[in-house]
Structures are given as structure tokens and as C-alpha cells.
Amino acid sequence: MVSTPIGNMADISRRGIDVLGIVDAIACEDTRRTGKLLSLLGIAPPKLIRVDAHTEGDKAAVLIERLAAGDRIALVSDAGTPAVSDPGARLVSACVDAGIRVVAIPGASAALAALVSSGLPTDRFAVYGFLPRKGTDRQRALEEIASKGLTSIVYESPNRTRATLIDLVSVCGPDRHAAVARELTKLHEEVVRAPLVELVERFAGGLKGEVVIVVGPAPKPAAASDDEIEVELVNSAAAGMSRRSAVDAAVETTGATKRRVYDIALAVEFSNDDRSAP
Numbered sequence: 001m002v003s004t005p006i007g008n009m010a011d012i013s014r015r016g017i018d019v020l021g022i023v024d025a026i027a028c029e030d031t032r033r034t035g036k037l038l039s040l041l042g043i044a045p046p047k048l049i050r051v052d053a054h055t056e057g058d059k060a061a062v063l064i065e066r067l068a069a070g071d072r073i074a075l076v077s078d079a080g081t082p083a084v085s086d087p088g089a090r091l092v093s094a095c096v097d098a099g100i101r102v103v104a105i106p107g108a109s110a111a112l113a114a115l116v117s118s119g120l121p122t123d124r125f126a127v128y129g130f131l132p133r134k135g136t137d138r139q140r141a142l143e144e145i146a147s148k149g150l151t152s153i154v155y156e157s158p159n160r161t162r163a164t165l166i167d168l169v170s171v172c173g174p175d176r177h178a179a180v181a182r183e184l185t186k187l188h189e190e191v192v193r194a195p196l197v198e199l200v201e202r203f204a205g206g207l208k209g210e211v212v213i214v215v216g217p218a219p220k221p222a223a224a225s226d227d228e229i230e231v232e233l234v235n236s237a238a239a240g241m242s243r244r245s246a247v248d249a250a251v252e253t254t255g256a257t258k259r260r261v262y263d264i265a266l267a268v269e270f271s272n273d274d275r276s277a278p
């Protein structure tokens with residue numbers, strides 16, 4: 001699994017060049033494009049095998065036969081890391097099932113480049129690839145992005161970017177922090193970081209090039225007050241819940257720490273009292 005540049009040719013790794021130079025065959029999405037990459041790298045092309053999203057399933061058997069016979073085959077996509085919104089995952093899964101060793105030669109990926117330059121939290125993130133174009137699948141994905149407490153990464157075509165930003169405003173609200181990363185590693189590289197509504201305005205005239213949209217996490221709900229937590233616990237007690245279950249439920253709904261909820265619960269009467277420290 002050899003990552004290739006997403007724009008700047010200097011981003012191929014030395015190991016990537018070595019591997020592409022020694023393998024017996026290279027499986028690729030587009031033989032012309034990969035042929036061009038190899039000629040830029042000064043590598044005499046071994047046999048290129050076309051494996052795209054439509055042929056991946058059918059080609060797996062042939063590739064696995066060759067790999068099992070000892071051939072070394074590299075998989076590349078048109079740009080970036082194969083199997084990330086590109087063909088490859090099914091092939092890897094078939095190789096793993098067949099006991100064939102799969103190795104990643106890591107390198108550029110638009111998702112990670114956009115994430116780390118966005119200025120948004122990087123501790124937890126999800127890569128959505130391209131969102132479904134329409135219908136309930138799209139709405140569900142948008143709502144998931146809106147509600148999750150992690151940073152979301154979306155690939156988008158330039159002519160659909162503004163419409164997607166508008167859809168994101170409608171589910172996430174206008175103030176959610178986001179970034180549009182465009183033409184990463186290329187001459188006209190640009191990362192615009194702003195609340196979603198400002199990004200919609202900024203790209204009112206459309207935009208060109210390759211685009212990744214990064215959306216910040218859903219804001220944490222405002223911390224509940226002691227009184228609010230107590231009311232919740234009293235209601236749970238009245239409903240017959242045990243102290244421990246009521247504490248767990250209040251932690252879940254208020255986002256307060258278990259220690260804090262437990263301390264407040266000490267002042268609440270529970271008929272079902274399974275009192276124990278958290």
C-alpha cells in the first residue's frame with residue numbers, strides 16, 4: 001500500500017520510491033497517471049494492472065494468485081493513500097483472508113494534511129470521505145457530523161463545496177468552527193479557518209481545485225448546575241431508581257463528573273439505596 005503525493009511530487013517517501021522500483025507489478029487506478037508518476041520518479045514501469053472501484057472485486061483473485069506465487073505487488077491510487085476514499089480496502093481484506101502479508105508505505109493523505117492544518121482538535125476525528133449526494137443517507141451523515149464530539153473530515157468537489165457548507169450550517173449552526181483546505185501541497189494551497197457561515201460567504205463566488213472540509217466537534221453541553229443535578233436525582237429517586245443507577249443516569253445527561261454527581265446524591269433520599277462510592 002504505497003502512498004503517493006497529493007500535489008507536491010517531493011512528498012513521495014524514499015521507501016515509496018524504492019518499493020515502486022523493485023516490485024513485480026503495480027496495481028493502480030489509472031495506468032496513464034501512474035505511468036506519469038513513475039516516469040517523473042525515473043522508474044522504469046513494471047507491468048501496471050488497472051484496479052479501480054469497479055474492478056477491485058474481480059481483480060482480487062488474480063492478484064492474490066500472483067502474490068501467493070511470490071510476486072510483490074504495490075497498490076497505489078491516483079493520489080494520496082490508497083484505500084482512503086479510494087480503491088484498496090476490499091483488496092487488502094481479501095489478501096488478509098488469504099494470509100498474504102500487507103504492508104503500508106505511509107505518506108500523503110489529504111485528510112490528515114487538512115486536519116493538522118485546520119487548527120481544529122486532532123485528538124479524536126472521523127474521516128467521512130465524500131458525503132452521500134442526497135436523500136436520507138446524506139441527512140444522516142450531516143446530522144452525525146453535527147452531533148459528534150469529534151472533528152469531521154469531508155472530501156468534496158469544488159463545485160459542490162458551497163452547497164455542502166450551507167447544509168452543514170443548517171445542521172451544525174452558523175458558528176461551528178470549520179476549515180476549507182484547498183489545493184494542499186500545491187502552488188495555490190490555502191486553508192481558510194472560520195465559522196461555517198463565514199465560509200459560505202467567503203466562497204459565495206465558488207472555488208477551484210481540490211477541497212477538504214474540516215468541521216470542528218459539537219460543543220459540549222453547558223455544565224449543569226448543582227441544583228439541576230439534584231432535581232434530576234430527586235426525580236430518579238421518585239421514579240424508584242436505585243442511587244447508583246440514578247447517579248449513572250445523571251452523569252450521562254448532565255455531563256458532570258461521577259464524583260460531583262455522587263456528592264450531590266448524598267443529600268437525596270433513595271428508597272432503593274445501594275450506596276457505594278464511585
Ligand code: SAM
Nearest residue numbers: 006080081084109110155156183184210211212
Ligand atoms: N486517497 C486520497 C487521500 O489519501 O488523500 C483521497 C482520494 S479522494 C478520491 C480525492 C479527494 O481528496 C479530492 O476530491 C479532495 O477532496 C481530496 N484531495 C486530494 N488531494 C487534495 C489536495 N491536494 N488538496 C485538498 N484536497 C485534496
